[in-house]
Amino acid sequence: MCGIMGYVGPGDAAPVVVDGLRRLEYRGYDSAGIAVLSDGAIKVAKAAGKLARLEELLEIAPVSGSVGIGHTRWATHGPPNDLNAHPHTDPSGRFVVVHNGIIENFHELRTELTAAGQTFTSDTDTEILVHLVALEYDGDLADAVRKAVARARGAYALVVMTAEEPDKIVAVRKTSPMVIGIGENETFLASDIPAVLHRTRRFKLIEDGEMVIITQAGAVIETIDGDPVDRDELVVDWDPGQAERGGYDHFMLKEIHEQPNAISETLQGRLETDGDVVLDGVDLTDEFVDNLPAVWLTACGTAYHAALVGKRLLERTLAVPVMIEYAHELRYSDPRILPGSLMIAVSQSGETADTLAAARLAKQKGARLMAITNVVGSSLAREADDVLYTRAGPEIAVASTKAYLTQLIALHLLALHLGQRRGTVDLELAIQLESNLAELPTAAQRVLEMEEQVIESAQTLADNFDNGVDDVYFIGRDLDYAVATEGSLKLKEISYLHSEAMPAGELKHGTLALITEGMPVIVVLTQTHVYEKTLSALQEVKARGAHVTAVVYEDDELIAEFADVVLRIPRVADLIAPVLAIIPLQLLAYHSARILGHDIDQPRNLAKSVTVE
Numbered sequence: 001m002c003g004i005m006g007y008v009g010p011g012d013a014a015p016v017v018v019d020g021l022r023r024l025e026y027r028g029y030d031s032a033g034i035a036v037l038s039d040g041a042i043k044v045a046k047a048a049g050k051l052a053r054l055e056e057l058l059e060i061a062p063v064s065g066s067v068g069i070g071h072t073r074w075a076t077h078g079p080p081n082d083l084n085a086h087p088h089t090d091p092s093g094r095f096v097v098v099h100n101g102i103i104e105n106f107h108e109l110r111t112e113l114t115a116a117g118q119t120f121t122s123d124t125d126t127e128i129l130v131h132l133v134a135l136e137y138d139g140d141l142a143d144a145v146r147k148a149v150a151r152a153r154g155a156y157a158l159v160v161m162t163a164e165e166p167d168k169i170v171a172v173r174k175t176s177p178m179v180i181g182i183g184e185n186e187t188f189l190a191s192d193i194p195a196v197l198h199r200t201r202r203f204k205l206i207e208d209g210e211m212v213i214i215t216q217a218g219a220v221i222e223t224i225d226g227d228p229v230d231r232d233e234l235v236v237d238w239d240p241g242q243a244e245r246g247g248y249d250h251f252m253l254k255e256i257h258e259q260p261n262a263i264s265e266t267l268q269g270r271l272e273t274d275g276d277v278v279l280d281g282v283d284l285t286d287e288f289v290d291n292l293p294a295v296w297l298t299a300c301g302t303a304y305h306a307a308l309v310g311k312r313l314l315e316r317t318l319a320v321p322v323m324i325e326y327a328h329e330l331r332y333s334d335p336r337i338l339p340g341s342l343m344i345a346v347s348q349s350g351e352t353a354d355t356l357a358a359a360r361l362a363k364q365k366g367a368r369l370m371a372i373t374n375v376v377g378s379s380l381a382r383e384a385d386d387v388l389y390t391r392a393g394p395e396i397a398v399a400s401t402k403a404y405l406t407q408l409i410a411l412h413l414l415a416l417h418l419g420q421r422r423g424t425v426d427l428e429l430a431i432q433l434e435s436n437l438a439e440l441p442t443a444a445q446r447v448l449e450m451e452e453q454v455i456e457s458a459q460t461l462a463d464n465f466d467n468g469v470d471d472v473y474f475i476g477r478d479l480d481y482a483v484a485t486e487g488s489l490k491l492k493e494i495s496y497l498h499s500e501a502m503p504a505g506e507l508k509h510g511t512l513a514l515i516t517e518g519m520p521v522i523v524v525l526t527q528t529h530v531y532e533k534t535l536s537a538l539q540e541v542k543a544r545g546a547h548v549t550a551v552v553y554e555d556d557e558l559i560a561e562f563a564d565v566v567l568r569i570p571r572v573a574d575l576i577a578p579v580l581a582i583i584p585l586q587l588l589a590y591h592s593a594r595i596l597g598h599d600i601d602q603p604r605n606l607a608k609s610v611t612v613e
């Protein structure tokens with residue numbers, strides 16, 4: 001998803017802005033550009049492709065100035081080429097904008113402006129905005145921006161500069177995220193905090209429907225109608241090193257290895273010694289908890305797979321119906337969400353457009369909205385009645401790992417908390433789960449130490465690929481199936497192998513026809529009550545020559561007979577097993593992609609945060 005940077009300060013804006021863009025790379029992009037104000041004129045440099053191309057351009061034709069904006073674009077309107085890259089200028093070249101989001105009435109506005117004699121050089125919806133700002137300009141940039149956005153429908157973070165007022169940047173936020181960083185005699189704008197965290201720890205969040213005017217002296221926040229807004233500063237205490245790779249070859253590997261620590265963070269202060277689970281930010285009355293008619297879960301991508309685990313956990317601990325739906329499906333369906341239900345929206349970023357829309361729909365229907373998210377102050381967090389932060393720290397790799405794992409932990413804590421309050425969780429189980437949860441950081445660390453067997457399995461997948469087989473099947477039942485869905489997604493995202501996950505019982509209804517000699521099948525086998533059933537499915541694929549990799553408990557003695565590669569995890573309560581079982585599958589995806597030589601942290605066509613539909 002697009003990334004935005006802005007800078008006003010005493011130094012040269014160009015390197016600051018390019019550096020910020022580099023830190024936003026993880027969002028995924030296909031072109032990049034910057035604009036600076038220099039001697040009363042706007043200078044633009046932009047190029048399709050990665051930032052390295054932009055930097056080459058800047059080396060040949062350097063630009064400098066003390067005010068600058070920049071953008072990494074993830075194409076929506078028009079292909080990713082040089083012309084469509086941001087920033088965009090008006091025909092006079094005196095106004096320039098970068099924009100994240102989508103202008104829904106793009107065609108209508110473009111037709112109207114074209115009829116009025118305006119010409120456009122790109123296919124983007126963004127170019128319309130800079131035309132509108134220039135047309136509305138009458139000596140006050142903020143006023144012109146206000147008038148321009150009043151004509152646009154949609155979601156945006158829009159950042160504007162003009163040569164007429166060379167000391168400032170004006171920005172507006174509607175839906176798409178943007179923050180202000182406050183430095184000493186310098187001010188930043190960015191799509192997110194990590195982009196400028198190495199320059200300042202002082203931030204102000206920009207809310208929906210607000211305008212910001214930044215100068216060297218700081219930021220003035222107003223509503224879009226011009227009313228002043230007083231916003232407290234947020235001092236962010238993340239270690240800037242957290243946002244760096246920390247010696248690992250890829251962010252993904254670093255983030256996989258950060259998981260034991262991330263689990264500790266998620267648990268911190270929430271598991272009481274007397275067995276209670278205390279959830280800061282969750283404020284449900286006893287009446288609400290006791291009378292819950294149903295629980296709903298909604299999410300997209302990896303967060304959906306965490307929610308799939310959550311469904312099983314909540315069903316067992318709350319004894320109420322638990323429904324789950326992809327957010328992009330839920331928002332356009334007619335869900336029977338009963339008033340008084342709990343809707344849990346799971347989202348790492350808290351900015352996924354579909355998840356936000358589904359969450360709003362649930363609220364309209366009278367559900368109470370709970371967010372499970374990693375981003376403090378994200379849109380979802382602000383809209384929710386209750387928020388359970390996952391505390392995974394910044395996740396840079398597009399393929400999510402530690403965010404997923406901490407979502408599982410948050411769901412466990414919630415299941416225990418609500419189950420205890422409702423009196424529906426069996427005491428013995430609660431005690432076992434709590435002690436297992438407390439031991440998880442150590443157990444996860446042990447799983448991370450078995451990379452050797454994982455590499456063996458990854459090598460098989462890569463060799464198969466070299467021999468023309470690029471399919472992989474993941475199977476499991478119940479919670480093992482939920483883990484299989486995420487294992488399969490991880491592999492697909494970064495290795496580009498065709499991968500499918502299915503409940504083991506579904507194999508014989510079609511996919512078995514595709515199992516031939518050497519076909520890789522990954523099986524997750526931790527759920528005791530369905531162990532034998534899954535083993536039968538395994539025998540069926542084995543009989544057809546499949547190459548089997550199995551994820552099992554370390555004391556499983558049966559499996560050696562059926563599997564070619566065995567990945568063992570410490571024994572825990574079956575309900576907890578997904579937290580550990582996913583780790584070897586994350587590593588399997590990572591090593592397969594590494595052996596195949598892919599761009600692991602930024603897989604093709606994918607974005608970290610999907611803030612448009």
Ligand code: G6P
Pocket residue numbers: 300301302303304346347348349350351352355398399400606607608609610
């Ligand atoms: C994108 C990301 C996934 C993520 C999904 C939902 O597809 O690449 O990693 O799971 O969006 O994002 P969210 O921020 O809502 O968890």
